[in-house]
Each structure stands twice: as C-alpha cells, then as structure tokens.
Amino acid sequence: MKTVYVCNDTVTGIFSGIYDAWKAKKDEEDCKIALRGMLEQELFCDYVEVEETEHKAAAVEALIKRHLGQLAYWDIYHAILSADCQKGDAVLGAMLAAKKIPDSTKIMEHLSHPKVEKVFELSRNVGGEAHNYKGFLRFRELENGVLYAEIEPKNQILTCLAPHFADRLPMENWMIHDRTHKMFAVHEGGKRWVIVWGEQFDETVFEKVSDREKEYARLWKGFCRTIAIKERENPRCQLQHLPLRYRTDMVEFF
Secondary structure (H helix, E strand, O other), X not given: OEEEEEEOOOHHHHHHHXXXXXXXXXXXXXXXXXXXXXXXXXXXXXXXXXXXXXXXXXXXXXXXXXXXXXHHHHHHHHHHOOOOOOHHHHHHHHHHHHOOOOOHHHHHHOOOOHHHHHHHHHXXXXXXXXXXXXXXXXXXXXXXXXXXXXXXXOOOOHHHXXXXXXXXXXXXXXXXXXXXXXXXXXEOXXXXXXXXXXXXXXXXXXXXXXXXXXXXXXXXXXXXXXXXXXXXXXXXXXXXXXXHHHOOOOHHHO
16 A cells, blocks of 8 residues: 655755655655645545654755756755645655665656656756746835845746845845745845745835935836837847746836
8 A cells, every 4th residue: 555645845845755765665666745725635545644844854954965966956945846746756866766776866868757757857946936036026125124025936936046135235234024824034234034934014105115216217218218229129028038927026017
C-alpha cells in the first residue's frame, strides 16, 4: 500500500514530509508527497499527516547539499517555491532516483526521469518569474518613509527577490507585499530581511504615498510619454517583453 505524506505548502513543510518518507526507507513507488488543501484522494493509500519542524527541514537541506550538491539543492529549493501542486512529490521522486545512480551529484542531468524533468521545469519557471520581477518591481515611498512594493506572482518568489534588493538597498527600510500568497518581505535599514505571514496590517497605510513620491511618479510618467514614438508603437512586441500581469503595480501604467 502506498503511503501518502500530507504536509503544508511551505519549504519547511515539504522538507518535513520528505524527511518522514526518507526515514521510513520507502521506494519511489511506495510513497508520495501531497500538499494539504490540494489533496486528491486515491484508493489503497495510507495517508499520514506530517508534523512540520525546523529540525526535519534542516536535516533534509543538509542531506541534499551533502549528497546531491549545491546546484541540485537550488533547483530543488526553487521547485518547492512553485505553485504546482505536484512539486513535493516531484522533489521526493528526484531525490529517491538520485540514490540509484553512481554519482548522485549528477541527478539533474538525468532529465529522462519524469520526476527529475519536473523539478527542472519548475525550477526554471520560478527562476524566470523571479528574474522578471527584479526588473518590473516598483517601489513607492510612503508617508512614513518606507519603500513599499506590491506584486502578484504565481509562485512564492519573495525569498528570491529579497536578497537582490537587500544587496542594492542595504540602508533603506523597504517591504515587498506578495498579495497572492499574503506574505511580506520586510527589510530594516542596516539589518537582515525577514519573511512575514499571518500578520494583520492596516493596508490603508500602503495607499498614502509621500509628496516626493507623487512628484517623481509624475516626472517618470512624463518621461515615458516623451520618449515614446506613436508611429512605432507595437503592442504585440510590448506583450512579449512586458506581459499584462506585470503591469498592475508599475507606475508607468497607473
């Protein structure tokens, strides 16, 4: 009978599910990871609720880095940030497949394996979206001086964006609001960034921008209109470089 480990849709939750499956010494055909709230019941399966702990997650992280290598770890980590409900099972399958090859550090080269291919595709998708938001994300200065940005990504990419902006704005107070997943990346000037979720914020504060921000927004929109050449507008080409879903929170399109 196949054992299905049911866990939360978080990095810690999925790694905890992988820890339990690994500890039980299950084969790929005998176990599966399913996400709580996205579960499709199957016949002849034993469903096990996973206890999520930092200890389990740290142990799996160390296991991946030690036996699969840093590059494979980043592919796995990015895959887990995906919105795909099959991501946990794909990662578990790829890790179990790595046990069967002579050099486990080359697991991501075995794209003929469906679970490895799935991890590779999810990682590339997450990395691509994070890369796009590094260019399309726009901060606004609020009345309290905090730089604030809103995004609506498909995947949980805040941990990909936060290091990028912490490196470029190390002394600024800023926050990035992921409305899709109801999470915040918060950075206090001179300190490390943190991820916050499950907290209630007065969102009316986010609508109160400073006078300086209003003036810069006016100047920026004026600049964009000035450099545009009406006769050379190409909407189809624009969509290839700047899809509609990224424009909602860009100053140029307010």
